[in-house]
Amino acid sequence: MATFELYRRSTIGMCLTETLDEMVQSGTLSPELAIQVLVQFDKSMTEALETQVKSKVTIKDALFKNEDSQENVGRVKIVACDSKLLTQ
Amino acid sequence: MATSTSSVYVSVIEDVVSKVRDEFINNGPGEDVLKELQGIWETKMMQAGVVNNPIERSGAAKTTPGGPITAVHDLNVPYEGTEEYETPTADMLFPPTPLQTPIQTPLPGTADIYNIPTGPTDYPASGNDNGGSTGGPGVGNAEPKSGRPSPYMQPPSPWMSQRTPLDVNIAYVEGRDEVDRGTSHQSPTQDFFTMPSGKRKREELPPQYQASGFVPQQDGAGDTTPEVFEIEIIGGSTSYGRRGNSEMLEPVLRSSSKIPQLDGPIPDPYDDVLSTPNIYNYQGVYNEDYNIANTPAPNDLPASTPAIPAPDDVGEDDDDEPPLNENDDDDLDDVDQGEELNTQHLVLAQFDKVTRTKSRWKCTLKDGIMHINNKDILFNKVFLLKFCQIYCRQQGNSISDLPKKYPFCQSCGGGWPKTSRSRGVSGVW
Known part of the structure; x- marks a missing residue:
C-alpha cells in the first residue's frame, strides 16, 4: 500500500520523529527500524484518517469551520498530495 | 472535537506499535x-497538547491492568525464581528493602540501553527485563508498562523541559525545494538582481542595498524596499500586515506601484524561475485543471514554468489601472521565503480536485490534518478554498482600501460565487 509521508509533519508525526531521533541517537534503536516505524506510521495515519475521521471542514479564505468549532487564522499553509497517487 | 482527534491519535499510536511489534521482537x-x-x-x-491525558491513560490501562503497585510487585518476580529469593530468610524479615537491592545491582552493568531519561519508571522496567528471561508468568503483567513514563513523573526528564512547543515548520524548513529556494535567494547573483525592483520588500535587502549601491534609487520606489510585507489569506479583520514603519510608508507604497519604472529592467528572472511557480500567475482567465497530470501540490512546484508574468495579462483584468510591474509577484516570494516559514497554521492533506478560474481556486481536500491555532483538527473532507489575497496584491490594492465587506479583493470579490458569499461566515467578513 502506497502511503504519503506528509503526515509526518503533523503533530503526531513530529512527536514520533523526535522520539525516534532520540532513540536512534542514544543507540537504543537502529535507524532501519526507526524508518520501519515511520513507514508504519504513514500507513496507520492514512488508514485512521480514512476510516475513523468523518468530519468535514470548510475553509473560506482563512476561516476553518467544522461542526462544532471554527478557527480563524491569519495565514495558513496547505500541503496536499494527489490522492490519486495512492490508488495507482 | 479535540477528544476525537486525541482518540484517533491514540489509536494511531497503538496501531503503529502493534504493527511493528513483531519487527522489534x-x-x-x-x-x-x-x-x-x-x-x-x-x-x-501530551506535551504538545494534542492527546488528552485521561484518554492516553485509559489507552494504557487497556494493556496495563494495575497501577504502580503491580510494578513494585513485579520487580521482585524475576529474582524470586532465581537466586535471591531462596537464599536468605532475612528477606522475610525486611521484605521490601532487601528485595530491591539485588535488582538495582545488575542495573548499571546490563541495562545501559534502557538508561534513557524518561523517568524513574524505567528502572523497574529495565530491572524487570534483566531477569525477565528466567522470570515467571508474572513478568507479563509488567511488560506492557515498561518504558512507559508515568505522566506524573514528567518533569524530571531534561528534554521535556527544554522542549519548545511543537513547531510544524521544522519539516518545512528541511523540505528540499524550500532549501533550494532559500539558498538561491542568498546567492550574490540574486542580490544583483534585486536592485532595480522598486516594489520589492525583502528583509535581507537593506544590507545589500547599502553594501552595493549600484543603482541609485532616486525614483521613490526604492524607499519602500526596507519594508516587509506579509500577505495573508485572511478571514478576519486583519488583512495583511507589514513590518516596519508601514503607516507612514503606505502612501508611498501605493504610489510606487504606479510609478513608471525608470531605473532599470523590470524582469527579475531568477525570482520568477526559482520561487514563483506559474500558479501565481493569477490573471489568466483560463481554467486550469490540476487533476490531469500527477502534479504535486502547488507548493511543490519550485521551478515549474518560469511564469513570465506577462504584464498584458494584468491590463486585461484591470484596465483602469496602470499595468503593474511583475515584481508584485515578489511579494509572494517574500511570503514564501520569510513569512511562510513562520506560519504556524498548517494543513496536511490529500487533494482530490484542484481547479482554478482566474483568482478563484477550488480545492477538495480529504484525509487531512490541520494544525490551526495550536489545535489539531482531523478532517475527512474540505471543500472550497479561495485564495484571493494574492490577486488583490497584484492589482495593487491595499487591503485597507477595500471595504470591510470584502476585505480581500474588490476586483475579484465580484467574481466570487454567491453561494459561498451567502453561506455561513457572514459575521466574519
Whole structure:
C-alpha cells in the first residue's frame, strides 16, 4: 500500500520523529527500524484518517469551520498530495 | 472535537506499535524498546497538547491492568525464581528493602540501553527485563508498562523541559525545494538582481542595498524596499500586515506601484524561475485543471514554468489601472521565503480536485490534518478554498482600501460565487 509521508509533519508525526531521533541517537534503536516505524506510521495515519475521521471542514479564505468549532487564522499553509497517487 | 482527534491519535499510536511489534521482537532490540518508544511518543503528544491525558491513560490501562503497585510487585518476580529469593530468610524479615537491592545491582552493568531519561519508571522496567528471561508468568503483567513514563513523573526528564512547543515548520524548513529556494535567494547573483525592483520588500535587502549601491534609487520606489510585507489569506479583520514603519510608508507604497519604472529592467528572472511557480500567475482567465497530470501540490512546484508574468495579462483584468510591474509577484516570494516559514497554521492533506478560474481556486481536500491555532483538527473532507489575497496584491490594492465587506479583493470579490458569499461566515467578513 502506497502511503504519503506528509503526515509526518503533523503533530503526531513530529512527536514520533523526535522520539525516534532520540532513540536512534542514544543507540537504543537502529535507524532501519526507526524508518520501519515511520513507514508504519504513514500507513496507520492514512488508514485512521480514512476510516475513523468523518468530519468535514470548510475553509473560506482563512476561516476553518467544522461542526462544532471554527478557527480563524491569519495565514495558513496547505500541503496536499494527489490522492490519486495512492490508488495507482 | 479535540477528544476525537486525541482518540484517533491514540489509536494511531497503538496501531503503529502493534504493527511493528513483531519487527522489534524478531529482528530488533525487543519489545521493551518498543514500549519505551511508545512511552516517549505519547508523552510528547501530551506535551504538545494534542492527546488528552485521561484518554492516553485509559489507552494504557487497556494493556496495563494495575497501577504502580503491580510494578513494585513485579520487580521482585524475576529474582524470586532465581537466586535471591531462596537464599536468605532475612528477606522475610525486611521484605521490601532487601528485595530491591539485588535488582538495582545488575542495573548499571546490563541495562545501559534502557538508561534513557524518561523517568524513574524505567528502572523497574529495565530491572524487570534483566531477569525477565528466567522470570515467571508474572513478568507479563509488567511488560506492557515498561518504558512507559508515568505522566506524573514528567518533569524530571531534561528534554521535556527544554522542549519548545511543537513547531510544524521544522519539516518545512528541511523540505528540499524550500532549501533550494532559500539558498538561491542568498546567492550574490540574486542580490544583483534585486536592485532595480522598486516594489520589492525583502528583509535581507537593506544590507545589500547599502553594501552595493549600484543603482541609485532616486525614483521613490526604492524607499519602500526596507519594508516587509506579509500577505495573508485572511478571514478576519486583519488583512495583511507589514513590518516596519508601514503607516507612514503606505502612501508611498501605493504610489510606487504606479510609478513608471525608470531605473532599470523590470524582469527579475531568477525570482520568477526559482520561487514563483506559474500558479501565481493569477490573471489568466483560463481554467486550469490540476487533476490531469500527477502534479504535486502547488507548493511543490519550485521551478515549474518560469511564469513570465506577462504584464498584458494584468491590463486585461484591470484596465483602469496602470499595468503593474511583475515584481508584485515578489511579494509572494517574500511570503514564501520569510513569512511562510513562520506560519504556524498548517494543513496536511490529500487533494482530490484542484481547479482554478482566474483568482478563484477550488480545492477538495480529504484525509487531512490541520494544525490551526495550536489545535489539531482531523478532517475527512474540505471543500472550497479561495485564495484571493494574492490577486488583490497584484492589482495593487491595499487591503485597507477595500471595504470591510470584502476585505480581500474588490476586483475579484465580484467574481466570487454567491453561494459561498451567502453561506455561513457572514459575521466574519
